[in-house]
Amino acid sequence: MPPVKKYIKEDIINVAYNIVKNEGYEGVNARRIARELGCSVQPIFHNFSSMDELNKEVYVKIYDKYKEYMISGKDNKENAYKHMGLAYIKFAKDYPEFFKILFMQKTDLSAESIVINDDMGNDVIKMGQILTGLSYEEQTKFHVKVWVFTHGIACLVATRTVQFTDNEIAELLESTVRQMLVGYKGGK
Amino acid sequence: MPPVKKYIKEDIINVAYNIVKNEGYEGVNARRIARELGCSVQPIFHNFSSMDELNKEVYVKIYDKYKEYMISGKDNKENAYKHMGLAYIKFAKDYPEFFKILFMQKTDLSAESIVINDDMGNDVIKMGQILTGLSYEEQTKFHVKVWVFTHGIACLVATRTVQFTDNEIAELLESTVRQMLVGYKGGK
DNA sequence: TACGTTATATAACACATGTTATTATACTAC
DNA sequence: GTAGTATAATAACATGTGTTATATAACGTA
Numbered sequence: 001m002p003p004v005k006k007y008i009k010e011d012i013i014n015v016a017y018n019i020v021k022n023e024g025y026e027g028v029n030a031r032r033i034a035r036e037l038g039c040s041v042q043p044i045f046h047n048f049s050s051m052d053e054l055n056k057e058v059y060v061k062i063y064d065k066y067k068e069y070m071i072s073g074k075d076n077k078e079n080a081y082k083h084m085g086l087a088y089i090k091f092a093k094d095y096p097e098f099f100k101i102l103f104m105q106k107t108d109l110s111a112e113s114i115v116i117n118d119d120m121g122n123d124v125i126k127m128g129q130i131l132t133g134l135s136y137e138e139q140t141k142f143h144v145k146v147w148v149f150t151h152g153i154a155c156l157v158a159t160r161t162v163q164f165t166d167n168e169i170a171e172l173l174e175s176t177v178r179q180m181l182v183g184y185k186g187g188k
Numbered sequence: 189m190p191p192v193k194k195y196i197k198e199d200i201i202n203v204a205y206n207i208v209k210n211e212g213y214e215g216v217n218a219r220r221i222a223r224e225l226g227c228s229v230q231p232i233f234h235n236f237s238s239m240d241e242l243n244k245e246v247y248v249k250i251y252d253k254y255k256e257y258m259i260s261g262k263d264n265k266e267n268a269y270k271h272m273g274l275a276y277i278k279f280a281k282d283y284p285e286f287f288k289i290l291f292m293q294k295t296d297l298s299a300e301s302i303v304i305n306d307d308m309g310n311d312v313i314k315m316g317q318i319l320t321g322l323s324y325e326e327q328t329k330f331h332v333k334v335w336v337f338t339h340g341i342a343c344l345v346a347t348r349t350v351q352f353t354d355n356e357i358a359e360l361l362e363s364t365v366r367q368m369l370v371g372y373k374g375g376k
Numbered sequence: 377t378a379c380g381t382t383a384t385a386t387a388a389c390a391c392a393t394g395t396t397a398t399t400a401t402a403c404t405a406c
Numbered sequence: 407g408t409a410g411t412a413t414a415a416t417a418a419c420a421t422g423t424g425t426t427a428t429a430t431a432a433c434g435t436a
Contacts, residue, residue, distance in 0.1 A: 100292075100293075103347075103349075104288075104292050104343065104347060105288075105347065106347050106348050106349075141363075144360070145337075145360070145364050145367075148337060148340040148341055148344065148360070149333075149336060149337050149340055149364075150340075151340045151343065151344060152336040152337055152338075152339045152340025152341075152343065153336055153340075155292065155339065155340065155343045156336065156339060159291075159292060159293065159294050160294050161291075161294075172332070172333070172336070175329075175371075176333050176368065176371075178371065179333075179367060179368045179370070179371020179372065180364065180367045180368065180371065181371075182367070182370055182371045183363075183364075183366060183367020183368065183369075183370045183371055184367065
């Protein structure tokens with residue numbers, strides 16, 4: 001019954017997603033998306049009940065991109081821990097606006113998507129214990145420190161405050177983790 | 189010649205400053221300030237050529253507050269280095285919206301106000317050398333690491349991602365710095 | 377006392393944005 | 407082919423924000 005549907009959800013989401021990628025959510029509005037699609041605003045409100053709904057679907061796509069990075073870091077058996085940290089920072093470097101949205105602003109949505117939650121934190125800590133040989137308590141502290149440090153680099157990269165190369169990042173993270181570890185093992 | 193001036197620059201800036209303190213710049217607009225002052229918008233545009241100008245003066249006041257924190261950290265001769273880091277984090281805890289504005293968003297204004305610039309970085313590094321006995325090169329690397337870690341904590345605190353107590357922060361920072369140092373001295 | 381100046385209020389304009397009412401169009405089912 | 411319906415365009419409305427035009431009132435000065 002309907003005439004050809006020219007503008008589907010996916011296309012609209014993609015346009016919005018790309019705007020957010022470059023400018024954050026501030027650049028997104030109905031007329032701007034319509035212009036870039038070459039249509040009026042009607043297809044947007046036909047496919048989404050409101051801009052809010054569209055923005056939420058864009059958020060999901062952003063979070064999917066983040067998961068993509070973190071999963072790719074995970075496949076490394078030996079150095080999974082290290083690669084997850086590097087993937088986190090790489091994401092901040094490749095998609096700074098996304099990183100800011102996910103981890104540098106407090107919103108209702110972002111609250112759930114934080115790295116340290118009880119479940120996955122436990123897994124990571126137990127996995128780490130195998131590598132480090134630290135006690136559970138020490139490994140937990142160690143993990144928090146590595147996480148803080150990693151997050152620190154990522155934030156600096158996302159805001160373009162510093163421009164580390166990939167090598168500099170790897171070296172910075174690696175040597176710091178090594179030093180912290182020496183500190184734990186040497187100290188006690 | 190003029191009738192009594194009821195609304196002066198300072199009052200207007202203070203109202204805006206307090207809004208930003210609680211809600212960031214998003215909460216600021218002419219009518220809101222007018223309402224809180226109990227006046228129309230005229231006194232605002234009489235005292236400032238535009239909202240932009242007002243916002244910039246608020247930004248200066250925000251940066252002054254930051255400097256106040258950092259100076260109070262500096263007076264400690266012995267542990268100036270440590271106290272500056274703690275002051276940085278304390279500022280992020282006490283004024284999270286300010287911290288986000290100064291250090292978690294890239295703006296033309298914020299670019300100049302970043303912690304590491306060549307001049308003061310050099311001073312801090314030379315000062316640090318006296319305490320650590322590291323070479324200039326090593327001390328530089330050490331300083332970057334401490335700064336990254338400190339910034340990491342501050343960002344997590346500013347976004348309310350974690351809620352460290354002052355003691356937890358001091359302990360976290362202190363023990364990490366100690367470990368890094370052991371790493372440097374032990375390693376080589 | 378009258379004038380000129382300035383602070384303020386009221387009201388309006390300009391613009392951006394979300395949203396919707398109305399209309400036109402093109403396809404499918406009959 | 408006609409009718410019904412989904413899609414889209416046009417245009418408008420509602421609201422929020424920066425900004426300004428106009429009017430009013432108060433104060434110092436002549």
